[in-house]
Amino acid sequence: MICPHCERNLLRKERPGNVCRHCQREYALDPKTNQLGLNDLRVRRIATGLTDDGRIRIAPDQLWYALSRKPIRDRKPDPGCAGAAIVGAVISGLLAGFGELPFMRYACGALLALGFGILIVQSMGLNKGFAPMSRSAFRDAVLLPWERVYRALPPGVIDEAGEPWPERAADAPPPNAVLVCPDPSVAAFLTADGLPERHGIALVQGPEHVRSSLLAALPPHGPVLVLRDADARGELLVRHLRASLPGRPVVDAGVSLRTVRALPKAVPYRDPLHKPAPEEIQRLTALGEFTEEELKWLARGWRFPLVGIPPARLLAVVDRLAEQAARRGDAERGKAAETGFMTWPGAAPGDGPEPAGAP
Known part of the structure; x- marks a missing residue:
């Protein structure tokens, strides 16, 4: 080196x-x-x-x-464990035959089964990812x-010791949008780069934090943006929010499962801590939106995380969506003030863009 x-x-x-x-x-x-x-x-x-x-x-x-x-x-498949088990089986067999230790036959059989079992698992690709x-x-x-x-982290890497989802001050202006992001690392990244403050959005952890008081502070068509991983739970999160917030725009700002699987440079992985439960796969199956092959892929725990998106690209996408939400919010607040229904501090009247869409 x-x-x-x-x-x-x-x-x-x-x-x-x-x-x-x-x-x-x-x-x-x-x-x-x-x-x-x-x-x-x-x-x-x-x-x-x-x-x-x-x-x-x-x-x-x-x-x-x-x-x-x-x-x-x-x-690559690692034959080390399988090889060690097979060598152990050979030694056990020799001890059983020449050392007059018949009980070693059981050890020989168990080690052989273990060694060949590991080889089969690896050859089928069950340990990949x-x-x-x-x-x-x-x-x-x-x-x-x-x-x-x-005496410091690598250049540009933040310390995640603080709260990744910052609390909004009681006297803060009404938000232009709500951004739901369950991943604490991505939330800390967005907070460290000033996105919530820059665009006036409320960054929250999950659906349970999208409270009625927070929604009431949004402009009439203020969107709820969802930033999530491409995995079973991420797909369910978007659909849960849309079902629980009828009439409110819910924008999927996360990673599209079919898009990411079609990208040759995307590298998904498997995480035992994020493997979906059978009932979660059943709920996805009932939606009728996924192919059988996609459901099997998700059921095995494959996922593409938000942290896998190049940070500058991820920040640019969320910046664009948040900016669209802010412009639309200012326009709606301005129109409301002109018609006299309500007044919003700092609002500028004018027309805004269409509701923010998926990247």
Whole structure:
């Protein structure tokens, strides 16, 4: 690997304890001991690209996906466990035959079944799509060592310790739209880049936070924007909001399942923590909107997350939708003030665009 400090090419023996033998400086990540094969220079390069050369800030999970994308896509079956089980079965068989230990026959049979079972699972692709490192493990295995060495997170990466869904002040102007975003990393990213304040939108976590008082403060056609992952729960979230908010525009601003599956560069993954329950798949099936193949894909836990969208592109899309909502809201408030039904502070009369649509 290349030392991130003196840029010398280091052999494994030349970097004991993550310290360069040439410049005697410590580095954070060694590709030989990191599940993602990361080094400090690669993390910096990827972070610089995601932040658009420092023009925006990003959340840790956005960096996690960008660094995990290639390992998820290129992950090969690992015969190591199966091989170890088969070798153990051979040894058990020898002990049973020549060591006069008949009970080892049971161990031999169990290990053989285990080894060939692993091979079958891998050959069928049932283990594909899992990230080598989970989101939570990324923080412990990558970000904590980085902070210890450099006394800060990678360039442009925000600290998610605060509240990702900011509370609106009691004296704040009425919002132009409500943005529902269940992903705390994406919510923290949007908040850090000033989107809710810039466009006067209320950023909330889920449907339970879209209260009647919040909707009453919106202009008559103020939309509820939904920013969600392309997975089973994301599809259900949009439909739940539309059913529970009749007459209110609910705009799906998330990732389209069919669009993302058709993109050759999109890399979905599987997360055991987000695998849908059977009743959720039954609800999707009852909608009649998905093909059998799509339902199987969702049922196996495949998903494409919001954190997988390039941050600058995601911010631009949500910016555009929020700006449309703000312009429409100002126009509606201005018309209401002109007709005398109500007055809205800071409203400018005029015509607005059509309701915001999907990107």
